[in-house]
Amino acid sequence: MSVFLVNPSDNSFGTAVITPRWLFVLAAATPASMGDPILVDESIEQLDPSTIQAGDVVGISVHTGNALRGYQVGKLAHERGATVVYGGIHATLFPEEPFERGHADAVVKGDGDVAWGQVLLDLQAGRARRIYEGGKLEGEDFLAARWDLMQTDKYMWASVQTIRGCPKHCSFCSVWRTDGQKPRQRSFEKVIDEIIDLRRLGFRFIALADDNFYPVTLTDLRLAREQNNHQRLAELERVRAERFLLMAELAKLPKDMVFYTQITMESAEDGEFLDAMRRANIKGALVGVEAVTPEGLKAVFKDFNYAGDRLVEQLQRFREHGVHVLGSFIFGLPTDKPSTFGATVELALKAGVTFAQFVMMTPFPGTVDFGRWEKEQSANPTLVDGTPITKYWLIPTAIRPKMFTPHPSMSSSEISERTQKVWDRFYELPSIWKRSACVPTLKYRLAFVFLSKLYRQMYAGTGISSDSARRKKSKTWARWTARQTRKFFQARPMPELMYPTWEPRAPRQKNAATAPVQITGAPAL
Numbered sequence: 001m002s003v004f005l006v007n008p009s010d011n012s013f014g015t016a017v018i019t020p021r022w023l024f025v026l027a028a029a030t031p032a033s034m035g036d037p038i039l040v041d042e043s044i045e046q047l048d049p050s051t052i053q054a055g056d057v058v059g060i061s062v063h064t065g066n067a068l069r070g071y072q073v074g075k076l077a078h079e080r081g082a083t084v085v086y087g088g089i090h091a092t093l094f095p096e097e098p099f100e101r102g103h104a105d106a107v108v109k110g111d112g113d114v115a116w117g118q119v120l121l122d123l124q125a126g127r128a129r130r131i132y133e134g135g136k137l138e139g140e141d142f143l144a145a146r147w148d149l150m151q152t153d154k155y156m157w158a159s160v161q162t163i164r165g166c167p168k169h170c171s172f173c174s175v176w177r178t179d180g181q182k183p184r185q186r187s188f189e190k191v192i193d194e195i196i197d198l199r200r201l202g203f204r205f206i207a208l209a210d211d212n213f214y215p216v217t218l219t220d221l222r223l224a225r226e227q228n229n230h231q232r233l234a235e236l237e238r239v240r241a242e243r244f245l246l247m248a249e250l251a252k253l254p255k256d257m258v259f260y261t262q263i264t265m266e267s268a269e270d271g272e273f274l275d276a277m278r279r280a281n282i283k284g285a286l287v288g289v290e291a292v293t294p295e296g297l298k299a300v301f302k303d304f305n306y307a308g309d310r311l312v313e314q315l316q317r318f319r320e321h322g323v324h325v326l327g328s329f330i331f332g333l334p335t336d337k338p339s340t341f342g343a344t345v346e347l348a349l350k351a352g353v354t355f356a357q358f359v360m361m362t363p364f365p366g367t368v369d370f371g372r373w374e375k376e377q378s379a380n381p382t383l384v385d386g387t388p389i390t391k392y393w394l395i396p397t398a399i400r401p402k403m404f405t406p407h408p409s410m411s412s413s414e415i416s417e418r419t420q421k422v423w424d425r426f427y428e429l430p431s432i433w434k435r436s437a438c439v440p441t442l443k444y445r446l447a448f449v450f451l452s453k454l455y456r457q458m459y460a461g462t463g464i465s466s467d468s469a470r471r472k473k474s475k476t477w478a479r480w481t482a483r484q485t486r487k488f489f490q491a492r493p494m495p496e497l498m499y500p501t502w503e504p505r506a507p508r509q510k511n512a513a514t515a516p517v518q519i520t521g522a523p524a525l
């Protein structure tokens, strides 16, 4: 019996920007008695179904955007006589859908670090169940990824997770529901050991694949103090202290290492934290700006962000502390007007963000926005080719609408066209060249230009472009650019790099709320 793990994607570029971490974590969760799993990342190349034999097990991860391709992969694997198991955020939110659409034999909800091994052992023993509750594991139970199984010449950045969960509750995001609002932090020793594994292999660019790298704000600390909530204050301080310990250790790694993460805007007020990030070589962060007006921020429950000039100042503070910003902006909010598009891109340029993404409002399942929309649609559902629009991920990409929720004053095509213009304006060559001055040498300035163009192109090829001809052209171009760009990220492997010797630390008490792995439902096999 061979074990396959497949990361589904309709778009294969031959080279991928970031490693899909789950693939290498589940490889680590595969019992050694079953041998090394075969890893297939379709963002590099498509699965060859003929490699699957009857009796094999195929694990497939689905998020909402790749669910349809995931179900096709499940069908192909099932036709080859394999047992098909699904997991990932979409399967967690809709555990019945893989059975209805993707020939699932079993589904894992939640974290797979423990549950996946259990599924495989149960399958081997002929006692597998339909649904496994993987739960929300504590940080110390997260597994280190099996980087030894990675095709090192195919990725630009590797991804390491340091914390899971986010205390915020933005209306367009499901993370706080699926991953929980309580931050689950890995110990810094485990994170550093894994990063050393990667640097030894020749990876010096690492994405810290966290929901929110800044889980404790200065406001949280102040409120806990004002409320004399000693227990909460102690917990917040413990979480924060661990962040600083991690950053202090990151700072000791080889100087050529570059980290990148995702963070909330409030961190701009925390100079001590930003300085620690700079010392740790965390050179960039995706900051969810979302909207540039107070009404827009209110609409997405993100009124902890600032608007207007105050926002520009906040974004500039990151730069002042040596952290580059990838600003993330959403278009299509009910409060958006035609003038919002120009104002947003001008703000992004004025604030000096190094990269920017302008995404169309998408109601992701599990979010407040989705719940509201589903309710609105329930009386008289809109159908596209027989599929309710609230299940848009099941609509083939070629006919899938670009926008789902009608806007009060603009048509979907108007929003889409205006969004394209914003991308074009931000990524026009003179603007990119000006921004590229942030890197030291001509070689890196060229890399910056390539990366900017690739970023813009990959987005055009994966959803927001307006026609299929443009998508096809974008894909060919992105394939070529991705190959060239990867060369800039290559580094000399450092097999001589030593792992630090860690002082033992007292084990922490486990959180009683952490769900253990359970098996529910009737046996499937």
Ligand code: B12
Binding pocket: 018, 019, 020, 021, 022, 025, 026, 059, 060, 061, 062, 063, 064, 065, 085, 086, 087, 088, 089, 090, 108, 110, 111, 112, 113, 115, 116, 159, 161, 165, 172, 173, 174, 175, 179, 209, 210, 211, 359, 364, 365, 462
């Ligand atoms: C890092 C990250 C990125 C990175 C890297 C992506 C990559 N190549 O891996 C970047 C920045 C590129 C990115 C891009 C996008 N992302 Co993103 N991303 C994340 C983030 C923060 C962490 C993902 C991660 O690596 N986690 C670590 C691994 C170990 O955890 P995991 O994937 O959850 O896997 C565990 C379990 O789910 C389970 N599991 C997973 N698969 C399987 C399979 C089997 C068989 C089993 C048994 C178990 C199992 O076991 C694993 C270990 O416990 C998540 C947030 C999140 N909490 O998931 C969002 C998230 C996945 N992204 C999201 C979105 C929307 C996007 C974008 C569409 C954003 C955009 N507008 O462009 C793009 C899409 C890119 C694409 N085409 O895939 C959403 C997805 C929502 C949804 N319902 O699908 C999330 C949940 C964030 C959010 N705010 O809601 N993303």
Ligand code: SF4
Binding pocket: 166, 167, 168, 169, 170, 173, 174, 175, 176, 211, 212, 264, 288
């Ligand atoms: S968008 Fe970011 S800050 Fe908001 S809930 Fe999701 S992870 Fe947290």
